[in-house]
Amino acid sequence: MTRTTPAGTPLGDDFHVYDTTLRDGAQREGISYSVTDKLAVARLLDSLGVGFVEGGWPGALPKDTEFFARAAAGELDLRHAALVAFGATRRAGVPAQEDPQVRALLDSGAPVITLVAKADRRHVERALRTSAEENRAMIADTVRHLVGEGRRVFVDAEHFFDGYAHDPDHALRVLDAAVTAGADLAVLCDTNGGQLPTGLADTVREVVARTGFRVGIHCQDDTACAVANSVAAVQAGASHVQCTANGYGERAGNADLFSVVGNLRTKLGMPVLPDGRLTELTRVSHALAEIANLAPDAHQAYVGASTFAHKAGLHASAIKVDPELYNHLDPAVVGNEMRVLVTEMAGRASLELKGAELGVDLSGAPDAVGGAVRRVKELEARGWSFEAADASLELLLRRELDAAGERSAVPEAPFELESYRVLLDHRPDGAVVSEATVKVHVAGTRVIATAEGNGPVNALDAALREALVPHLPWLDEVALVDYKVRILTDASGTDAVTRVLVESRDDHEEWTTVGVHGNIVEASWLALRDALAYKALRRNANADRPATGPAAATA
Structure with a gap:
């Protein structure tokens, strides 16, 4: 199998970037993808240029079954990635061709299938409640059947590192059963996430030397070493690395796709993505966070807003x-x-x-x-x-x-405040309404305006607009899109200081202003005043400056 980048540069099969956001990543607490979400995630990962996108477990989860059906119906046109279905080997004592879960994997239409297999003898005997010999037969039979049906097969050796430490011969026989039956490779899984880089790399190196098999790596982040463990495994001989977007996953999460790719490409010089795709890391990371309904991690390596x-x-x-x-x-x-x-x-x-x-x-x-x-x-x-x-x-x-006398055109607000007053009215019907009155001087005119609002700040903003819009019609272009309050307590809570951040927006950009005062309304006023002063500055003093911020991309 050879893939081609849009620029025509071959991206061979000698190294795999394999994403499991839609299956392992979806096991993070708080994430629940709809089928439409899953399709959107797959498209974004494909646009990044990953080699394999694992879509889920068809036959076990209805949403995953629907996802593969819609993908097969043409809703998912992947340019770079191969779609992967995940599932288990046949059950003990049941022929692979008669196992409904194995049939569901074939029915998914996915060209690649990843099977999970027990590599730790203790799990075989206590969880599967079968023998080591039957476990190997379950693996070999299922792989042979799927390969015979024209599928490419990977095998995830679950709990491999724990199993290898407990009984290395058994763990290696599991890999042999998979590869001898036709699996392309065996993935060594640190399922409990308990490994450290040096010991994990030693094990990977030893396994490659003893078997000669192609191996992959799958790391959980329970020791905060998933990325380091993944990179160490690659340096020790693994040529397939499994990750999730932004490290999403069960418990502490998985190896972060963007950190692993960033390290392999920029530190080790490995061409793990198609030409020109590395610059998409930050965009794709943030877009995937939005779909998961999680705030992007500002301090995430490579892609965080605060990283540089x-x-x-x-x-x-x-x-x-x-x-x-x-x-x-x-x-x-x-x-x-x-x-x-x-x-x-x-x-x-x-x-x-x-x-x-x-x-x-x-x-x-x-x-x-x-x-x-x-x-x-x-x-x-x-x-x-x-x-x-x-x-x-x-x-x-x-x-x-x-x-300092260095420049002119000091950017003051395009009006002068004389005074403002805010009242809170608790009405007989239980409604609580705020009313604000402002007195301002604008364009040589004294203006008084009153307005009601949902809260004192909203009322103050409404009154200010009513007073100014007839004289400053461009004010209608400005929208207050976010308002954040933080109470900065000192020795006494009654002496607390309030910090207000106001985010404003027009058709070209977004901007944020701050106000601080012991009174929340005055703090809000200071932030609102700066918001209008900034807008006036953009109009009058620097109108040709290129727009910035999220709104600029859609203006």
Whole structure:
């Protein structure tokens, strides 16, 4: 079997990247894929260029049976991957051709079938309640039958490492039964996830030397070593590696597909994906998290949003000289990007780098940089956080430039607040309604507006819009899409400080602003004010800047 990349470069069968997100990954607590979800996951994995996509266990689970039926009906047109059905060997004492589970594997239409087989004598005798000889016959008979029906067969040797440590001869006879009967390879499974890299690699190396068989590796993450164990197994001679997207799986999870592929490709130079696909790692990882209804792990190796984010001033100083000094690879290689975080740890280099990222040139403006460093540290000490509020940080940097006499066009809000008032009305019918009144000066006019809302912040936003839209019609383009509140308690809960993050959006981009105050409404006001100031800045001072953020991709 030889696959071809879109560019025409052969991707041979000498190494397999095998994904089991739809079966093993779906066993993670909290994940429940619909059949439509499963089809979408398979398409994404195929777009990444993995060699094999395991779709599930037909005949055992109705959704998996439907998935394979819909795939066979043409709903899944795979360009890179071979579809795999997973199942068990025949039952003890039942001929393979008469076993309904084996028949379901054939009926799935999958060209590749992976069988799970017991490699630990204790599991054979206590769980299957049969003999070691019958267990090997179950494996050999099922493999021969499936191969005779034109299927390619892999065998997962379950609990292999535990079984090999307990009775190595029995474990090797299980592999021999599978391969001699026609299986392409035997996968050594660390089912309990208890192995460490050095010992696991020694076992893989020994098995390859003693048998000469082609072997694969399947690792669980119970010791947080699944990725390291998988890479160690490959270095020891395994040429087939089983993973799940984002490490999803039962208990602590499985080896993370994106980390394993990232390591094999960028550290060992192995061409494990088709040409040009490595840059899709981050996109596919995040898309699969969305389908699983799980937040992407910001700190996940290679693909996390914070994986190439630098906070310490020492790091930023080095990165300013050469980005490679604190990055183990160019983030763009895996479709990610470097970010500089600005916090109380920030120094001059951090702010200059962040300014460049935001389109604010701080070079040659030492007074402005010094003022910004002092201002950030002062505000952070009072509870402000600019890590997730780039828009507020950009406004701060531009104000410091203006204060230092370096630039003009200080980006203030396009209106002046005179006052606001918010009331809470608990009505006889039990309804609780907030009412806000704002008095503002805009375009040389004093405007008073009142509006009701679902909560004080919503009412304040509604009143502000009612006052401003007749004078600033572009305000209708701005939508408040997210609102987060964090209470920063000090020694006394009654003296708590509130931090508010407001995420806004127009037709071109998204931006986040922050406000901090002892009163939640005032904290919200500060964040709302910055949101409108940022929008005005984009319209008037930097209208040609390319859009960024999630909305830009669909604008």
